[in-house]
Amino acid sequence: MLRFIFQRLLLFIPTLIVISIVAFTLIQLPPGDYITVYAAQLEASGQEVSEQLLAALRNRYGLDQPIYIQYVKWLGNIVLYGDYGQSMQWNRPVADLIWERLWWTIVLSIGTLIFTWIVAFPIGIYSATHQYSVADYVFTFIGFFGQGVPDFLLALVLMWLGYTWFGVEVGGLFSEAYREAPWSFARFVDLLRHLWIPVVVLGISGTAGLIRTMRANLLDELRKPYVVTARAKGMKEWALVWKYPVRVALNPFISGLAYVLPGLVSGATIISVVLSLPTTGPMMLRALMSQDMYLAGSFLLLLSTLTVFGTLISDILLAWVDPRIRLG
Numbered sequence: 001m002l003r004f005i006f007q008r009l010l011l012f013i014p015t016l017i018v019i020s021i022v023a024f025t026l027i028q029l030p031p032g033d034y035i036t037v038y039a040a041q042l043e044a045s046g047q048e049v050s051e052q053l054l055a056a057l058r059n060r061y062g063l064d065q066p067i068y069i070q071y072v073k074w075l076g077n078i079v080l081y082g083d084y085g086q087s088m089q090w091n092r093p094v095a096d097l098i099w100e101r102l103w104w105t106i107v108l109s110i111g112t113l114i115f116t117w118i119v120a121f122p123i124g125i126y127s128a129t130h131q132y133s134v135a136d137y138v139f140t141f142i143g144f145f146g147q148g149v150p151d152f153l154l155a156l157v158l159m160w161l162g163y164t165w166f167g168v169e170v171g172g173l174f175s176e177a178y179r180e181a182p183w184s185f186a187r188f189v190d191l192l193r194h195l196w197i198p199v200v201v202l203g204i205s206g207t208a209g210l211i212r213t214m215r216a217n218l219l220d221e222l223r224k225p226y227v228v229t230a231r232a233k234g235m236k237e238w239a240l241v242w243k244y245p246v247r248v249a250l251n252p253f254i255s256g257l258a259y260v261l262p263g264l265v266s267g268a269t270i271i272s273v274v275l276s277l278p279t280t281g282p283m284m285l286r287a288l289m290s291q292d293m294y295l296a297g298s299f300l301l302l303l304s305t306l307t308v309f310g311t312l313i314s315d316i317l318l319a320w321v322d323p324r325i326r327l328g
Helices: 002-028 034-044 051-061 067-081 093-130 136-146 151-165 183-221 225-232 236-244 245-249 250-267 269-275 280-290 293-321 321-327
Strands: none
Touching: 002 067, 002 293, 034 051, 034 321, 067 293, 093 136, 093 245, 093 280, 093 293, 093 321, 151 183, 151 269, 183 245, 183 269, 225 236, 236 245, 250 293, 269 280, 280 293
């Protein structure tokens, strides 16, 4: 086990270096750069743009240098000083922009994960142990519905229901009165009143998929000889199900943790835009559209790092939960 972890950690650094090169190169592929986009915006508003100004801006942000020089300086500042560069669009340090929005993204992601597990875990077990029952058909229909309905459409419907039935202001995580207010119990309650809509929207498709996966895996395990043998020995059904098949069927839940950490950064961009959520997703989208390379590159590097790190964590947990993986 320790050897496995050590080998994965050795691959961690070269993997991230290769990913950072690919991410930085992809950002540079579209024609032009942020200064080109900025100049087009000024011309569209009727302002004159001088070549001297554009040259000075390119020199300020290092855009007049070769791409490999830009990459080495960017990555070197990150590794040595933790400096992700200056956002051209926001004219602020990239690290400040990312971390101030990452908190709300973490809150939403953890809430969505808890909602997904609480709902999918018992429903998947019940559907498998009561196969072809009325409840199983109902849950199957709900699962297909959850996977088939677009998230943004569900967001619009829940926004309408929340405003019509519960009187919750549409959009954002706080009411207008609490948006800039200091933290208090009333502000926390107001957050909970708004939080349920994005949590349900973000979690419904994942919940539907995990229900189907849990049901299929558990049905496969319930038919295996070790379950039949344990049942023949007189072991109680609920104890048998929870002790053996459920433990093996948990593998998809644990392997899904690899995608939770990068989900903290991506933050379901379309849903965040529809619901006006202060998460990192919309900011990353704007950075990519405006070719703000330091902000966009930092987002992609952070996504890649969390994906690799999340995969390592999920592999270790899988080896701990399932002895067959350790033997393999």
